Amino acid sequence: MTEDEARRSIGARRNPKSAEAILEAAESVLMEEGHRGFSIEAVARRARAGKPTIYRWWPSKAALLLDVYQRQKRDVVYPDTGSVEEDIVRFLKRLLSHWRDTPSGSIFRSIIAEAQSDEKAAEALAGYARDRRVQTGGMIARAQRRGEVGSEVDPLVVADLISAYAWSHLLTGRLDETDEAVRAAARVMLCGIVKTGSQSSAETLP
Amino acid sequence: MTEDEARRSIGARRNPKSAEAILEAAESVLMEEGHRGFSIEAVARRARAGKPTIYRWWPSKAALLLDVYQRQKRDVVYPDTGSVEEDIVRFLKRLLSHWRDTPSGSIFRSIIAEAQSDEKAAEALAGYARDRRVQTGGMIARAQRRGEVGSEVDPLVVADLISAYAWSHLLTGRLDETDEAVRAAARVMLCGIVKTGSQSSAETLP
DSSP, rough: OOOHHHHHHHHHOOOTTHHHHHHHHHHHHHHHTTTTTTTTTHHHHHHOOOOHHHHOOOOOOHHHHHHHHHHHHTTTTOOOOOOHHHHHHHHHHHHHHHHSSSSSHHHOOOOOOOTOHHHHHHHHHHHHHHHHHHHHHHHHHHHHHSBOTTTTTTTHHHHHHHHHHHHHHHHHTTTOOOHHHHHHHHHHHHHOSSTSSGGGGGTTOO | OOHHHHHHHHHHHHHHHHHHHHHHHHHHHHHTTTTTTTOOOHHHHHOOHHHHHHHHHOOHHHHHHHHHHHHHTTTOOOOOOOOOHHHHHHHHHHHHHHHHSSHHHHHHHHHHHHTTTHHHHHHHHHHHHHHHHOOOOOOHHHHHTSSSOOSSSSSSHHHHHHHHHHHHHHHTTTTTOOOHHHHHHHHHHOOSBOOSSGGGTTTOOO
């Protein structure tokens, strides 16, 4: 590390805006070079930051990519309509169209792909997915507080199914699902499929 | 193509055992070289078959990999216990342990990864996933014939959620789920989460 780099590195630690500058640089590199041309080196050059600065905050290329991805995804907010069905349907529709209509879909696909052969990327993705399940589970927890969803339900299990549905649509190029198709999937989770009175549902339904 | 290759190619077209021999060769190459060393060339050498023969039956490396994968997965049969809950729970548990305990998990991860940047692999994967949804939906259709699951349910939508759950567990290294965790996810799809009498469930539950 040169003195200049060291100075910037210490500056970065002290200046919270540096993280934002690095994320902006990372976003530009990604847009211009694509994810194949994306590297910590290229981001460091663009941000005029030292590689150690970047590595201190992001342990891997995948971790940095995930933060850029999340930054682009901040417009995909969790709906809060007062109906858990509307919340789930709107959330899924927004997410699928965001992936389809912005570079986000292709970025996230490449992160998932990289995580299948790179241990650090796998860790970053698993941590990200865990965090998203907590966020998505918030929609279910709110519905529980309203009394719409039973207290025996684990919001994280429902969130896991919701995310899984979205991921599998992204990974198999099915981002064009109709409103009806998304709603049909949501209704399986909301209403179940077993007829009232049949054995399996006897414990939870009257 | 040499005369020798042409002869083998025609022989292959006439002899249904050749496809099996190619799949066996492909499996050996995969076991010995890993999926990074896997290529149509290597399989052709091992099977003593012409590359055109292989390409006639499998349009891409991913399509051949998927058939090898399916061949290894033939022991993961669909349960038929008479209870849709047991069927789904057992199917998911078998699939997750098969992926965890055999090379199948790593093969399928690499196919999904390749499909994110290779158009032919994407097509092969999408076709495979479509076919599996039909197979998995069979468990739900059987439950409908028994009267356990309502006729308004689309078995393919439920199958989509079941597959999505399995895929996302494979892709984020969560193949060690407990029986209870798998059952909790199955019960969301079976029983739903919305309380009886609340607005969203009023249409389908008494």
